[in-house]
Amino acid sequence: MDRNLLITGAAGYIGGSILADFITRTTGPFSRANISAAVRSEAQVESLANLGINVVLVDLSDEASVTEVVLRNEIDIVLHTASSHDPNVASYLIKALGQRRKATGNETFFVHTSGSTAFAPEAGWPSGEMKDTDPIFETEKQLAANHPIRLTDIQVIEEGKTQGVTTLIVVAPAVYGRGTGQCKNMSIAFPIFIRSSIKDKLVHQFDKNGNPAAVHISDMTALYGLLVEKILQEEAIPNGEKGYYFAVAHKVYCWDLMQGFAERLHLLGLVAEPKTRTWPSDEMAAESLGVPPFIARVMGTHSTELVPVNAYEVGWRPHWNEKMLLESLGQEIQDVLEVDNIKVAS
Structure with missing residues (x-):
């Protein structure tokens, strides 16, 4: 049976890369998928x-428009x-997927992209190792505390139950690497630090060495591909409250990252020193990075102990x-440099 798939954010970094990957899959399960891009x-x-x-x-903020798009295009996933x-x-x-399910009697699916910063101790998450097979949903409900990512995860699962829609949540860490989409090809995680360093002529780090999770964009898109393959093949996979998938390929130490930027930016003549300095204050960091002080500190110091189990059980093997x-x-x-049109003397 053919299934109709809609990718939201298809002009973005992650969504665009997923779309680019999916349209190359012309055989196997994907041959039965009709792809729409929002x-x-x-x-x-x-x-x-x-x-x-x-x-x-x-306009995804307009409920009537969303419903019309899903129903008119007969979207199942x-x-x-x-x-x-x-x-x-x-x-x-x-x-809208619930309405589609009622109209056809066929199972519908919602695969949501969450973010790993909601699972950092600096954001109130319990410290220590946590697997994606642990009771994540229950913990999110206890700690929601107006955290928008957690509140959205909770809404996804609870609305999915109400509407009879099968839900999966992919928790994205810092995603890096050159994207393959038509519009945005640059990673979101690191350019903020690069631009700040070029502007200040120095590379700064925080007084605490964070150790966040990370994944290359190609490994991220591969996980989405595996999940959709399982759906198209009608294989049973963890979903709902048990359907979290930590897209964690590895971790990285923030100080190593900043030192690497310092050395390379110095070779290009874009910073004054091939070494890092420590931010004098969170407020100065926030001003340079262009984010609130709390967000700046979380970006530069957070660590996560997220262990992917569900992801590996569906066959994911990050490269x-x-x-x-x-x-x-x-x-x-x-x-x-390319996006910002910054010229470097040869």
Whole structure:
């Protein structure tokens, strides 16, 4: 049976890379999938128009528009990469899938992209190792405390139960590497630090060495591919309250990352020293990075002890590791220079 798949955020970094990967899969389970891409501007429609897929312009904050798109295009599976922190958008999409399920009698699926910063001790999460097979949902409900990512995860699972929609939550850590989408190809995790360093002519680090989780964009898209393959093949996989998938390939020490940026930026003449300095205060860091002080500190110091079990049980085998990440920092810098049109003297 053919299934109709909608990717939200299809012009973004993660969503665009997933889309680029999926449209190359012309055999096997994906041969039975009809792909639609949701975007938010006419310019994005034009950018994706040559891919041979159904591109839909939709305001995801408008429930009526979301419902119309899902029902008119007979969507059975939604991969939601557009927002990890808006419960309303997730709810609108799941409600529409619920209507689709009632109309056809067929199972519908909502695969949500969450974020690992909600699972850091600095954000109130319990310290210590946690597997994606542990009672994550119960812990999120206890600690929601107006944290938008946790509140959205809770909404996804509870609305899925109400509507009879099968839900899965992919928890994304720091994602890096050159994307393959039509619009945004640059990683989200590291450019903030690179741009701040170029602006300040110095690379700074915090007084605490964080150890966050990370994953290369190609490994991230591979996990989504595996999950959708299982869905298309009608295989039973963990879902609902047990359907968390930690997309953690490896971890990285923040001080090693910043030192790597310092050495490479100095070779390019973009910073004054091939070594890091410590931020004098969180407020100065926040001003340079362009985020609130609390967010700046979490970005630069948080550690997560997230262990992927469900992800591996569906067959995920990430290729990239910390060593490969540190060796690729030059490309992360080049991507920023290219996008920002910064010329470097040869």
